[in-house]
Amino acid sequence: MLKIYNDGGRITAAVSGDIDHHAARELRESLDMIIAYSRPEVLILDLENVGFMDSSGIGLIVGRQKRMREQGGELLVKNARAEINEILKLSGLAAVVADARREPNHTAKNTF
Amino acid sequence: MKRELINECRLRFPAISRNEAFSRSAVAAFAVQQDPTVEEVAAIKTAVSEAVTNAIVHGYRDSEGDVDLFMKLFSDGTILIQVKDKGRGIPDIKAAMQPMFTTAPEDEERSGYGFTVMESFMDKVRVRSAVGRGTTVTLEKKLRGKASPKGT
Ligand SMILES: Nc1ncnc2c1ncn2[C@@H]1O[C@H](COP(=O)(O)OP(=O)(O)OP(=O)(O)O)[C@@H](O)[C@H]1O
Ligand SMILES: [Mg+2]
Numbered sequence: 001m002l003k004i005y006n007d008g009g010r011i012t013a014a015v016s017g018d019i020d021h022h023a024a025r026e027l028r029e030s031l032d033m034i035i036a037y038s039r040p041e042v043l044i045l046d047l048e049n050v051g052f053m054d055s056s057g058i059g060l061i062v063g064r065q066k067r068m069r070e071q072g073g074e075l076l077v078k079n080a081r082a083e084i085n086e087i088l089k090l091s092g093l094a095a096v097v098a099d100a101r102r103e104p105n106h107t108a109k110n111t112f
Numbered sequence: 113m114k115r116e117l118i119n120e121c122r123l124r125f126p127a128i129s130r131n132e133a134f135s136r137s138a139v140a141a142f143a144v145q146q147d148p149t150v151e152e153v154a155a156i157k158t159a160v161s162e163a164v165t166n167a168i169v170h171g172y173r174d175s176e177g178d179v180d181l182f183m184k185l186f187s188d189g190t191i192l193i194q195v196k197d198k199g200r201g202i203p204d205i206k207a208a209m210q211p212m213f214t215t216a217p218e219d220e221e222r223s224g225y226g227f228t229v230m231e232s233f234m235d236k237v238r239v240r241s242a243v244g245r246g247t248t249v250t251l252e253k254k255l256r257g258k259a260s261p262k263g264t
């Protein structure tokens with residue numbers, strides 16, 4: 001499931017549930033809609049409410065990162081739990097986490 | 113210490129993606145009797161999810177079939193998990209286990225990091241495979257658990 005917070009140009013997508021092969025397709029479709037129609041400069045995936053992620057999440061993140069870069073934007077990941085960060089590091093995605101540290105947490109009033 | 117089998121469990125389920133979550137929860141439930149730490153449970157769940165997803169996505173890529181999941185618990189705290197499919201098999205196991213190696217079809221976004229993740233979260237990962245016959249992935253991890261002091 002996705003909750004979207006829009007700070008004009010910066011969109012935070014708060015994911016909840018597990019990110020595995022079963023869940024990835026739907027998440028991919030929703031995120032690609034946001035990327036294509038809202039065209040954010042920065043798309044931040046907030047993984048605070050993700051209890052589980054495997055390598056399906058790597059494919060999902062790398063795919064969205066590619067799309068964001070194609071339109072001159074950036075993708076970041078924040079609030080991931082320790083073992084998810086470990087997976088991100090293994091796959092060379094440490095930078096998307098590090099850069100997200102300077103991102104403020106979103107406020108609920110920007111929900112749409 | 114001599115390692116004796118203290119418990120085991122076998123499961124068979126169809127290779128459909130909803131069983132990814134089921135299989136990793138089942139293994140976590142089996143492991144609980146060893147009083148594992150949160151990190152240990154997360155590691156086992158992740159590795160099992162990788163192996164089961166591979167059986168579904170790659171093993172039974174163009175076919176249907178069952179996945180067998182065997183779990184064993186030993187007296188020294190080791191959990192041994194086997195994930196077995198009777199799918200297409202892996203022609204070159206060494207190549208398949210390299211980071212970023214993937215043969216996934218285009219509509220699947222696979223990164224080729226599944227085996228790398230399994231190896232980083234488990235003590236041992238063994239793969240047996242025969243083309244056209246299937247693949248068995250054996251995962252092993254010693255659970256130190258919450259009870260034992262760190263580093264023992
Ligand atoms: N059970 C299996 N049956 C047949 N081929 C397999 C099986 N498991 C793995 N493979 C082969 O090994 C390759 C590497 O597997 P690995 O899990 O590392 O990456 P992936 O599944 O392609 O991508 P990811 O797991 O990162 O989404 C696969 O692309 C596939 O070619
Ligand atoms: Mg895989």
